[in-house]
Amino acid sequence: MSSNDRVIIFDTTLRDGEQSPGASMTGEEKLRIARALERLKVDVIEAGFAIASPGDFAAVKLVADNIKDSTVCSLARAVDADIERAAEALAGANSGRIHTFIATSPIHMQYKLRMQPDQVVEQAVRAVKKARSLCADVEFSCEDAGRSEIDFLCRIIEAAIDAGARTINIPDTVGYAIPHQYADTIRQLLERIPNADKAVFSVHCHNDLGLAVANSLAAVVAGARQVECTINGLGERAGNAALEEIVMAIKTRQDLLDVHTRIETEHILAASRLVSGITGFPVQPNKAIVGANAFAHESGIHQDGVLKHRETYEIMSAQSVGWNANKMVMGKHSGRAAFRSRLDELGILLEGDELNAAFARFKELADKKHEIFDEDLQALVSDTLADEAPEHFKLASLEVASKTGTIPEAKLVLSVDGAERSAQAQGSGPVDATFKAIEAIADSGATLQLYSVNAITQGTDSQGEVTVRLEKGGRIVNGNGADTDIVVASAKAYLNALNLMQVGAKAHPQVEGV
Numbered sequence: 001m002s003s004n005d006r007v008i009i010f011d012t013t014l015r016d017g018e019q020s021p022g023a024s025m026t027g028e029e030k031l032r033i034a035r036a037l038e039r040l041k042v043d044v045i046e047a048g049f050a051i052a053s054p055g056d057f058a059a060v061k062l063v064a065d066n067i068k069d070s071t072v073c074s075l076a077r078a079v080d081a082d083i084e085r086a087a088e089a090l091a092g093a094n095s096g097r098i099h100t101f102i103a104t105s106p107i108h109m110q111y112k113l114r115m116q117p118d119q120v121v122e123q124a125v126r127a128v129k130k131a132r133s134l135c136a137d138v139e140f141s142c143e144d145a146g147r148s149e150i151d152f153l154c155r156i157i158e159a160a161i162d163a164g165a166r167t168i169n170i171p172d173t174v175g176y177a178i179p180h181q182y183a184d185t186i187r188q189l190l191e192r193i194p195n196a197d198k199a200v201f202s203v204h205c206h207n208d209l210g211l212a213v214a215n216s217l218a219a220v221v222a223g224a225r226q227v228e229c230t231i232n233g234l235g236e237r238a239g240n241a242a243l244e245e246i247v248m249a250i251k252t253r254q255d256l257l258d259v260h261t262r263i264e265t266e267h268i269l270a271a272s273r274l275v276s277g278i279t280g281f282p283v284q285p286n287k288a289i290v291g292a293n294a295f296a297h298e299s300g301i302h303q304d305g306v307l308k309h310r311e312t313y314e315i316m317s318a319q320s321v322g323w324n325a326n327k328m329v330m331g332k333h334s335g336r337a338a339f340r341s342r343l344d345e346l347g348i349l350l351e352g353d354e355l356n357a358a359f360a361r362f363k364e365l366a367d368k369k370h371e372i373f374d375e376d377l378q379a380l381v382s383d384t385l386a387d388e389a390p391e392h393f394k395l396a397s398l399e400v401a402s403k404t405g406t407i408p409e410a411k412l413v414l415s416v417d418g419a420e421r422s423a424q425a426q427g428s429g430p431v432d433a434t435f436k437a438i439e440a441i442a443d444s445g446a447t448l449q450l451y452s453v454n455a456i457t458q459g460t461d462s463q464g465e466v467t468v469r470l471e472k473g474g475r476i477v478n479g480n481g482a483d484t485d486i487v488v489a490s491a492k493a494y495l496n497a498l499n500l501m502q503v504g505a506k507a508h509p510q511v512e513g514v
Contacts, residue, residue: 005259007250008226010044010202011037011243013275014063015075017234018048022450022469022478023279024500027059033231033278034063036271036347038070041262042243044097046228049075050089051082057089064093071137073097078127087134098131101141101169104148104156121156125163132164139167139202146172150185154192161195167226168199172215175208175238179218186222202226205241207233212241217249220259231275232283232290244268244289244321252316269322270346270374277378280467280480280493282454289321330377332366346374348381365463368484375456376463379482392502393442393495396420400487402430410434412491414441431490438491442498446470450478453486466493470501477501 014030017023025033030047037045047063048056064072072093076082078100090096102124103113109120124140131138140160142153157168170186177185186203190196203219203226205212216227233242247263254260272290276283285292295318330342339359343350350358361380366372394415402408410433411424423440427433435448450469455462464486468479479497483489 004225006225007220007259007261008043008200008202009243009247009261009263010046010073010204010226010228011042011230012046012204012228012240013037013230013234013243014059015046015048016204016228016236016240017230017275017279019236020234020239020279020281021476023234023281024477025059025278027055027062029278030059031062031066032348033271033275034067034070034072035349036267036274037231038067039264039347040267040271041264042070043262044071044073044226046073046075046099047089051076051085057085060086060089061092064090064096068094071095071097073099073139076100076127076131078102078123080127080130083127083131083134087131090135095137096135097137097139097167098135099139099141099169100127100131101143102127103144104142104152105144105146106149107147108144117152121159124156125159128160128163128165137167138165139169140165141169141171141204143171144173145170145185146174146177146182150188150192153185153189157189157199158193158195161193161199166199167202169202169204169226169228170219170224171204171228172206172212173204175206175212177205177211177215178209179211179214182215183218183222186219186224190223200225202228204228206235207238207240210238212239213245213249216241216246217257220250220257225259231271232281232287234275234279234281242288244272248289248316248321251320265320266322267347273375273378274347277382277465277480280452280478282452282465282467294318295323330362330366330372332363334362334366334372342374342377343381346377348377350381365484373456379456379463379465382480382482391495391499392417393438393498395488395491395495398434398488398491400430400434402433408433410437410487412437414438414495416441430487434487434491435494438494438498444470444472444498444501446472446498446501449476451490453490456482464489466490468493468497470494470497472501475501 018025034045047060050057050060060074074086074089076086076098086098109115128140201224203216203224205215227246229241229243229246231243233239247261250257250261269290283290336359339362358381396413396415398412400410407426408430409426413420413422421441423437425433425436425440427436449471452467454465456465463482463484465482466489470477477497477500479493481489481492
C-alpha cells in the first residue's frame with residue numbers, strides 16, 4: 001500500500017480522555033501512558049492543553065521531552081497566549097505539533113463565541129499563522145463541525161490551509177453525526193475545497209449516540225486519513241472513538257477498507273489495562289477487543305466450533321491484541337530480574353528507587369497471594385507510584401469490626417502532613433464506617449458520588465481494585481486503591497481522592513478567558 005493508504009492514529013487519551021469527570025492524571029502518569037502509546041507506534045500523542053494550568057503545562061513538557069518516536073501535540077484555542085504556551089511546552093519535542101481550534105457551528109458562534117462568521121475566519125487564519133511561526137506542524141480544528149454549515153466549513157478550511165495548516169480536523173464534537181451523512185460531509189469537503197490536497201483530513205468523533213467508531217470508519221472510506229481516538233474510548237460524556245476498535249477494524253477488514261495503520265496491535269491490551277488502572281475507569285467485560293469476555297466462549301456450539309477451527313467464531317486472534325501476554329504467573333519465588341523483565345514486557349519502565357519500591361511491594365503481595373498476574377502488577381505499580389507522590393493524607397493503620405447483630409465500627413490512624421491523628425466511627429457496613437472515620441479527621445466537605453469495586457483477577461485471593469469518586473464545589477476526582485483486603489483498598493482509594501482534591505483544579509479547554 002502507498003503512503004496515501006495509511007491512516008494516521010492520533011491518540012488524545014491524555015487530553016480529551018482526561019476530560020472525563022474524575023480522570024485527571026499526574027504528569028508522571030501521563031508519561032507512563034505516553035510511553036505505552038509510543039510502544040504501540042501511535043503516530044501523534046495529544047499530551048494535553050498547555051495553558052489550562054501549570055500542571056498541564058508541565059505534563060505536556062514532560063511528555064514532549066521524553067517521547068521520541070511519536071509526534072507530541074498540545075491543544076490551543078485560536079488565541080496567541082494559548083499558542084505561545086503550547087509552543088513553549090513542546091520546545092523539547094523531537095517532533096511537535098500545535099493543535100489550534102475555533103468553533104464553526106451557528107449555535108457555537110452565536111452563543112459561545114458571540115462572533116460573526118467573518119470574525120471567526122479572521123481569528124482562525126491569525127491563529128494558524130501564529131502557530132506556524134512557532135511550529136512547523138500545525139493542525140486546525142473546526143469545533144462542532146458536525147453541526148456546521150458545509151459552505152462555511154469550505155470557506156474557513158480553505159483559509160486555514162492557505163495560512164499553513166497541514167492537518168484539518170472535522171470533529172463531531174457532540175456526537176451528532178450519522179455515518180452516511182458524516183462520510184458525505186468529508187467527501188464534499190475534499191471535493192469542494194480547492195487546496196484540500198495540501199492537507200491531511202482528520203476526524204474526531206464523540207460517542208453520544210454510540211456511533212463514534214462507525215462515523216470514524218465511514219470518514220476513512222470517504223477519504224479522511226487521520227483518526228483521533230482514545231484508549232478504551234475514554235473521553236467527555238459518552239467518550240470518544242476507541243483506538244483499539246478503530247485499529248482492529250482496519251486490520252481485520254482490510255479487504256473492505258483498503259487502508260492500514262502502523263500500530264503494533266499486540267501491545268493494545270497492555271495499554272488498555274494501564275489506562276484503566278491509572279484513571280480508575282474499569283473496562284466492561286463485554287467491551288470489544290479488550291474486555292475480559294472479548295474472546296470468551298460460553299455456548300457449547302461456539303466452543304465446539306472454536307476448538308475445531310478458531311476462525312469459525314473468532315474474526316481475530318486473542319494473541320493479535322496481546323491476550324497471550326497475561327499467561328505468565330509470578331509468585332514469591334520470582335526474582336528481581338524476572339519482575340523487571342515482566343514490567344518491561346508490559347511497557348512499564350521503572351528504574352532506581354521506583355523499581356526497588358515496586359519490587360518490595362511485589363514481595364509483600366506475594367506473601368498474601370499465591371499467584372500474581374499482569375493485572376496485579378499494573379495495580380501494584382500504580383499503587384507504588386501514588387505512594388511516592390506528595391500526600392496530605394496517608395493511611396497508617398486500620399482496624400475494622402463487623403459481625404451480625406452489631407453495628408460495624410472502624411478505628412484508624414492517618415498521617416496528616418506527617419503528624420498522626422486517630423479516629424473511630426460506626427457505619428452501615430465496614431466500608432461506610434471506614435469512610436466516616438476518615439472524614440472525622442479530614443472534614444473535607446466532599447460528596448461521595450461513586451464507590452466501585454472490581455476484582456483484578458479471579459479467585460477469592462484476588463486484589464480488589466476500588467474507585468472512589470468525590471465531588472466538591474463542582475470539581476470531581478477519582479481515587480483508586482488496590483489490596484487483597486477490600487476495606488483497606490477502599491480506604492486507600494478514598495484517601496487518594498482526598499489527596500487529589502488538594503491539587504488545584506485546572507480549567508476546561510473550552511472555557512473562555514483562561
